[in-house]
Amino acid sequence: MYPTRDLTHTPYALHYDRPGDDTLVVRLAGSWTLEDGLPATTALQEQLDGTPRVWRLSFDAHDVTAWDSGLVTFVREVVEQSTSRQIVVDQRGLPAGVQRLLALAAAVPEQEAARHGDARRPWLARIGTAVLSGWQGAWDLLGFIGETVVAGRRLMTGKARFRRVDLALFLQQCGAQALGIVTLISFLVGLILAFIGAVQLRQFGAQIYVADLVGVGITREMGAMMTGVILAGRTGAAFAAQLGTMQVNEEIDALITMGIPPMEFLVLPRMLALMLMMPLLCVYADVVGMLAGLLVSMTLLHMPLMAYLNETRQAVHLVDGGIGVCKSVVFGALVALAGCLRGIQCGRSAAAVGAAATSAVVTGIVWIIASDGLCAVVTERLGI
Amino acid sequence: MTATRPRIAVKDLTMAYGSVVMQRDVTFSIQPGEIFIIMGRSGCGKSTLLRHLMGLVRPAHGEVFYEGERFWAASATERARLMQRCGVLYQSGALWSSMTLAENVALPLETYRTLRPRELRAVVSLKLALVGLAGCENLYPFELSGGMRKRAALARAMALDPDLLFFDEPSAGLDPLSSRRLDELILELRASLGATIVVVTHELASIVTIGDNSVFLDAETRTMLAVGNPKTLRDTSPEPKIRAFLSRGEADTTTV
Numbered sequence: 001m002y003p004t005r006d007l008t009h010t011p012y013a014l015h016y017d018r019p020g021d022d023t024l025v026v027r028l029a030g031s032w033t034l035e036d037g038l039p040a041t042t043a044l045q046e047q048l049d050g051t052p053r054v055w056r057l058s059f060d061a062h063d064v065t066a067w068d069s070g071l072v073t074f075v076r077e078v079v080e081q082s083t084s085r086q087i088v089v090d091q092r093g094l095p096a097g098v099q100r101l102l103a104l105a106a107a108v109p110e111q112e113a114a115r116h117g118d119a120r121r122p123w124l125a126r127i128g129t130a131v132l133s134g135w136q137g138a139w140d141l142l143g144f145i146g147e148t149v150v151a152g153r154r155l156m157t158g159k160a161r162f163r164r165v166d167l168a169l170f171l172q173q174c175g176a177q178a179l180g181i182v183t184l185i186s187f188l189v190g191l192i193l194a195f196i197g198a199v200q201l202r203q204f205g206a207q208i209y210v211a212d213l214v215g216v217g218i219t220r221e222m223g224a225m226m227t228g229v230i231l232a233g234r235t236g237a238a239f240a241a242q243l244g245t246m247q248v249n250e251e252i253d254a255l256i257t258m259g260i261p262p263m264e265f266l267v268l269p270r271m272l273a274l275m276l277m278m279p280l281l282c283v284y285a286d287v288v289g290m291l292a293g294l295l296v297s298m299t300l301l302h303m304p305l306m307a308y309l310n311e312t313r314q315a316v317h318l319v320d321g322g323i324g325v326c327k328s329v330v331f332g333a334l335v336a337l338a339g340c341l342r343g344i345q346c347g348r349s350a351a352a353v354g355a356a357a358t359s360a361v362v363t364g365i366v367w368i369i370a371s372d373g374l375c376a377v378v379t380e381r382l383g384i
Numbered sequence: 385m386t387a388t389r390p391r392i393a394v395k396d397l398t399m400a401y402g403s404v405v406m407q408r409d410v411t412f413s414i415q416p417g418e419i420f421i422i423m424g425r426s427g428c429g430k431s432t433l434l435r436h437l438m439g440l441v442r443p444a445h446g447e448v449f450y451e452g453e454r455f456w457a458a459s460a461t462e463r464a465r466l467m468q469r470c471g472v473l474y475q476s477g478a479l480w481s482s483m484t485l486a487e488n489v490a491l492p493l494e495t496y497r498t499l500r501p502r503e504l505r506a507v508v509s510l511k512l513a514l515v516g517l518a519g520c521e522n523l524y525p526f527e528l529s530g531g532m533r534k535r536a537a538l539a540r541a542m543a544l545d546p547d548l549l550f551f552d553e554p555s556a557g558l559d560p561l562s563s564r565r566l567d568e569l570i571l572e573l574r575a576s577l578g579a580t581i582v583v584v585t586h587e588l589a590s591i592v593t594i595g596d597n598s599v600f601l602d603a604e605t606r607t608m609l610a611v612g613n614p615k616t617l618r619d620t621s622p623e624p625k626i627r628a629f630l631s632r633g634e635a636d637t638t639t640v
Contacts, residue, residue, distance in 0.1 A: 161495060231521050242482075250478040257438050257472045257550075259464040 003068040003097065010065050014039055016047045018209060021057040024048070024087075026078065029063035043079050048085055057082050057181055059093035072101050075143055085221050095301050114266035133370050144341050148271070151263040155272070162269045170273035174235050178281060188287035189215055189222050189290030207301045211311035214293030219320045222249035223286040224291030227278065228331030232364030236339035241359035242342025244353040252344065262344065271336035277326045327375055331368050334368060389452045391416045391548060392437060393578040399432050399448035405606055406432050410446070412599045412611045413583065416547075419574060420595050421614060422584045423629065424601035430584045431552055432476070433601065437582060438550050439467050442481060468496060471541030477533040479525040479569075484535050486521035492543045497636065511539040530557050542573075549573065550582045555590055562620045569594050570637075588632060598625050 024047060032038075038306040048054055057078070064071070075091075075098060093100050118262040121129075154160045197213040206207050243266060248250050252262050290312060342360040346352050388492060391414035398408040406429035415422045416535045422430045437442045437448060439455065448455040450466050458466065489508045493499060499507065511520050512518055515535040525533055534554065541549060551570070555563040567590050573579050585591060591598065595614040609623050618630035 128449055246480075249481065250474050250476065251480050253435075253440055254472065254474060254478040254480070256440060257470065258495070259468045260491070260495055261464070 003066075007244040012036060012039070013063075014043075016043075021052050023095075024054045024057045025060055026057065027063075028071070029061045029065075031065055033066055033068045034069070038074050041074075044078060045081060048081055048087065054085075056086055056088045056090065058090035058197050060097075061094050063094065067095065067098065072105075073100055076102060076105065076172065101298060103169065113157040116253050132150060140345065141341065142352045144344075145325055145337070148267060148337065151261070151268050153365045154264060155268055160264045160268055167273060168270040171277060173238070173278060174231065174273045175277035176261060178231060178234065178277075179284070180371040181234065182227055182281050182285050183288055184217070185226050185230055185286045187292045188220055189226050191287030193217055193222070193289075194293035194296035195300070198296060202359070205308055206304065207297075208307065208311055210293065210297055210301065210303075211308045212315035214289055215312040216320055217317040218289035218293075219316055219324045221324070221372070222284050223289055224324045224328040224331060225368065226286050227328060227336060228368045229282045229365055230337070231274065231278065232280075232334070232335045233361050235274065236335045236360045236364040237357040239336065239339030240343040240346070240356045241353055243340055244346030244356040247344065247346045248350070248353060249350050267336070267340040267344075270340055271333060274332035274336040275329055276332075278328040282325055282328035283321075286321065295366065323379060323384065327372065330371055330375075334371060335364045388416060390414055390449070391418070391451060392582070393449040393452075394437070395447045397433075397436065397448065398444045399429055399436055400444040401432075401552065405444070407601055408445075408607050410599070410601070410607070410608045414580060414597050416580050417578050417580045418596045419570065419583065421591050422582065423586070423590060423598055423614075423628070426586075428603035429606075431595070432599060434550055434552055434582065434584050438470065438472055439463050442541040446449070457480040468544065470548045470550060471544070471546035473534070473537050473541045473549070473551045473554055475556055476589075477525065477537035479533060479537055479540065481525050482593060484522050484524055485517065485528075485539075487538045488525075488536065489543050492540065496544060507543075511543055512536070512592050514542070515539045516620065531559075531562055532556070538569075547577065547579050549579050550579045550610035551581065551585070553584055553586070554583060555587045560589075563587060563590065566590075569596050570601060588630065591630070600629070 010030040012032045015027040015029075016029060017025040019025060019100045046056075048057075060074070061067075068070075077093060079089050079091075079102065082106050091102065094102075151160060194210050194214045198207055201207045201209055201213075243252070246266075252266070255265055292313075294305070294308050297308045298305065339360040342356040342363065346356040387417075392477065393413035396525075397410040399406045399410075399422050412420075416637045420435055424430050427548050432463070436443050442456055446637045451467075455463065455466065480491070481598055483491070486505070489511050490504055493504055493507060508521065509518065512521060515538050517532060517535055517539065520532070520536070521527070525536070528536065534557075538554075549582055554570075558566065570581060570583070571594055574581060583594070597612065598617065599611045599615045600617065600623075601607075610617055610626055611620055612621075616631060617626050621630075
C-alpha cells in the first residue's frame with residue numbers, strides 16, 4: 001500500500017489495548033498525514049511505562065484511511081522509545097509501505113561523527129575559544145599586512161602582476177561612481193555643522209565664526225572621515241563580497257595553482273584605486289561641505305557672501321586641508337585592507353559571504369575611527 | 385636499467401584539518417606520461433590529496449616530491465614556478481566569473497609569455513577550438529552550460545601546454561557520452577603532449593578505460609589500501625572493499 005490521501009480528512013485515532021499481560025497493541029485509525037497533524041508521544045510513554053510491564057508491542061492499522069510520512073515518523077518514534085525500554089516491536093500490523101520505509105531509514109547506521117554538539121558549552125570554554133580566535137585573527141591580520149607590503153614593494157619595482165583594466169574599473173567604481181553619495185553626505189554634514197554652530201553662536205553675536213567652524217571642522221576632520229565611512233560601507237563591503245564569492249567558487253585557488261599571487265592580482269589594484277581616489281573625493285567633500293555652510297550662513301544668518309568667504313580663507317590653512325587629505329589616503333588603505341582581508345578569509349557558503357561583507361564594513365569603520373584618534377594625538381603633539 | 389625519476393612521488397603523507405586526520409601514511413609515485421587515478425568512497429579525502437599535490441595545502445606530515453625535489457621545502461616563488469608547469473581542472477571549473485572565456489584563457493598566457501595582442505587572440509582561439517568552444521570567446525561563464533564550463537576550464541588548464549595535469553572529478557555532471565568523449569580527450573592529451581595526468585574520479589568506466597596506475601584511499605581506516613593498475617586491482621586485489629568498489633558491488637570476482 002502506498003502513501004494515500006483521505007479527502008474527507010477523517011481525523012486520526014489512536015487507541016492502546018492490553019490484550020495480554022505483557023503485550024501492548026497500538027491501534028491506529030483515520031487519516032495519519034502531516035497535513036492533519038500528529039499526536040504527541042506523551043500518552044505513549046505512559047503506556048510503555050505502565051504496569052504490568054510491557055514486553056511486546058504490536059500495531060493494528062486496519063482502519064487507517066490514509067497515511068504519509070506523518071505515520072512513518074510517529075511509528076519510528078514508537079519503535080525508538082520501545083527499543084530503549086527493551087520492548088520487542090512487531091511491525092506486521094503496519095501497512096507494507098510503512099514497513100519498507102522504516103527498514104530503509106534504519107539501513108545505514110547513524111553517522112556519529114557528523115552530529116554537531118548542540119549543547120551549550122560552559123561559559124569559561126566560550127571565553128577561551130573567543131580569546132583564541134581573537135589571537136588567531138590578530139595573527140592573520142599581521143600576516144595579511146605583511147603580504148600587502150611585499151606586494152607593494154613589487155609594485156614599486158614594476159613587477160606586480162595585475163590587469164590594468166581591473167585598476168581602471170576600480171578607479172571608476174571607487175571614484176566617479178561615489179560622487180553622488182559623497183556629495184549628498186558631505187553637503188548634509190556641512191549643513192548640520194553650520195546650523196548647530198549658527199544657533200549657538202548667534203546668541204553671542206559671534207555668528208561669523210560659523211565659517212571657521214565649518215571650514216576647519218570639515219577640512220581637518222569631517223571631510224576625510226565621512227568619505228572614509230561612506231567608502232567603507234559601499235566599497236569595502238563590495239570588495240569583501242567579490243573576494244568572498246571568488247573564494248566560494250574556488251576562483252582564488254585557481255589563481256594560486258596558476259602561480260598568480262592573489263595579493264598582487266586581486267588586492268593591489270583595489271588598494272591602489274582607493275588610495276588614489278580617496279584624496280580626490282576628500283577635497284571634493286571639503287568643498288561641498290563648505291558650500292553647505294555658506295548656504296546656511298546666507299539664508300539663516302543673512303551673512304554676506306564675501307564675509308563668509310573671507311572668514312573661511314583666514315581660518316582654514318593649508319595645513320588643515322593637508323592633514324585631511326593625508327588622513328583620507330590612510331583611510332582608503334584601511335578600507336581596502338579590511339575589505340580584502342575579510343573577503344579572502346571568507347568561509348565557503350553564501351551566509352559566509354554576507355558575514356564577510358558585514359565584517360568588512362565594521363572593521364573598516366573601527367579602523368578609521370581608531371586611526372583618526374591616533375592622528376589627532378599626533379597632530380596635537382606636533383603642534384599642527 | 386635505471387628507472388626514470390617519478391614525475392610526482394608521495395612518501396608517508398598525512399593530511400589533517402586541524403586535529404582531524406583525513407588520511408595518513410600515503411605513499412605512491414607517478415611516472416611521467418602516466419594517467420594516475422585517486423579513488424575511494426565519498427569523504428575519504430581524494431580532493432584533499434589532490435590539493436596537497438597541487439600545492440594548495442601543506443601536509444601535516446610526510447613529503448611530496450616533484451621530479452625528486454621536495455616540493456614543500458622550496459620557497460614560495462620556487463613553488464609557484466613549479467606549478468606553472470601544471471594545469472588544473474577544478475570540479476566546478478573555477479572559471480573567473482567576471483572575465484570572458486577569452487580573458488580566462490588569456491590570463492596565464494599574458495602572465496607567463498610575451499605575445500602580441502593578435503598572437504594572443506590566435507592562441508586563445510586555438511585553445512577554445514581544441515575543446516570545441518570555437519566562437520564562444522566573448523561569453524561569460526554564467527552564460528554557459530555546466531559541460532561547456534568544464535571544457536572552457538580545460539582549455540584554460542591547457543593554455544601553457546603543461547606536462548602535468550590535475551583533474552578533480554572531470555566527469556561530474558556530464559552525460560555518459562560527454563564523459564566518454566572526455567576520456568578520449570584525456571588519452572589524446574597523454575598521447576600528443578606526453579602529459580602526466582592525475583585524476584580524482586568516481587566513474588568506473590573512466591577508471592578502467594584510462595587509468596594506468598591508481599591509489600585507493602579508505603575512509604574508515606584513514607589510510608591507503610592499495611596502489612596499482614585499476615583493472616588488476618578489480619580482478620585480483622585481496623581487499624574486498626576495493627573489489628566491491630571497482631565492480632560496483634557485484635559479487636566478488638576473485639580470479640586465480
